[in-house]
Amino acid sequence: MKRARAARGLARGLLLGLLAVLFVPSQASAADDLKRANFEGELASREARQVADWVVDAGDNHAADPRSLPFVIVDKKDAKVFVFDAQGQLRGAAPALLGLARGDDAVPGIGSRELSDIRAEEKTTPAGRFVAVLGGNMRGEDVLWVDYAGAVSMHRVLTTNPEERRLQRLATPTPLDNRISYGCINIPAAFYENVVRPAFTGTHGIVYVLPETRSAREVFAPYDAWQKHARLPLLAASQAD
Numbered sequence: 001m002k003r004a005r006a007a008r009g010l011a012r013g014l015l016l017g018l019l020a021v022l023f024v025p026s027q028a029s030a031a032d033d034l035k036r037a038n039f040e041g042e043l044a045s046r047e048a049r050q051v052a053d054w055v056v057d058a059g060d061n062h063a064a065d066p067r068s069l070p071f072v073i074v075d076k077k078d079a080k081v082f083v084f085d086a087q088g089q090l091r092g093a094a095p096a097l098l099g100l101a102r103g104d105d106a107v108p109g110i111g112s113r114e115l116s117d118i119r120a121e122e123k124t125t126p127a128g129r130f131v132a133v134l135g136g137n138m139r140g141e142d143v144l145w146v147d148y149a150g151a152v153s154m155h156r157v158l159t160t161n162p163e164e165r166r167l168q169r170l171a172t173p174t175p176l177d178n179r180i181s182y183g184c185i186n187i188p189a190a191f192y193e194n195v196v197r198p199a200f201t202g203t204h205g206i207v208y209v210l211p212e213t214r215s216a217r218e219v220f221a222p223y224d225a226w227q228k229h230a231r232l233p234l235l236a237a238s239q240a241d
Helices: 001-032 046-058 167-172 189-200 221-230 231-239
Strands: 071-073 080-084 090-095 128-136 142-147 150-157 179-181 183-187 205-207
Touching: 001 128, 001 183, 046 071, 046 221, 090 189, 142 189, 142 205, 150 189, 150 231, 167 183, 167 205, 179 183, 183 189
Parallel strands: 071 205, 150 183
Antiparallel strands: 071 080, 080 090, 128 142, 128 205, 142 150
């Protein structure tokens, strides 16, 4: 009996080993075939990396077009912004301040309301894929309009209200105190001047705001099919957060 059990165990082990040999090459092949975004060693969450890889590999930013577009990943959970050129090469990364309220949807018509009428729970930075372009705001400043109808832009950090301590919030090492705005994405002034504005000057681009209450596959519809094709759930362990 012991010999029979040992023989069955050995056979099972050989079968599992054979299956591993058969499946690992196909997974490795899928990984090798992917075009990936280059984060240049910058710390980023797994979801930020996977969405950036999808953008580059699937050409969602029209990278194959002669009018190739820069793109931005806004990671709300980590309160961080990554700016890439059209080929997925990182141009820079910086912390960000975001909408006070946690959520992925903008309140309908919020862009036309007075700021004083917006309740705390309505101050969200909406998730999604947005065609972004440089423009001016009501203060006469240039900003990157992410969602013009919803009055959501990416701009230099506002310091008009010292009690909000926005500069200090940007400087802290955690994202726990980075929720303060009405929904706009506040970034360091130098980062806006040296990275964001040059990247979008003379062109438009795509801003991907990652969700925090839903999954990326729910917000970016083509991402789901690509993720399955790329077997990212199986390969994700090889990508450090």
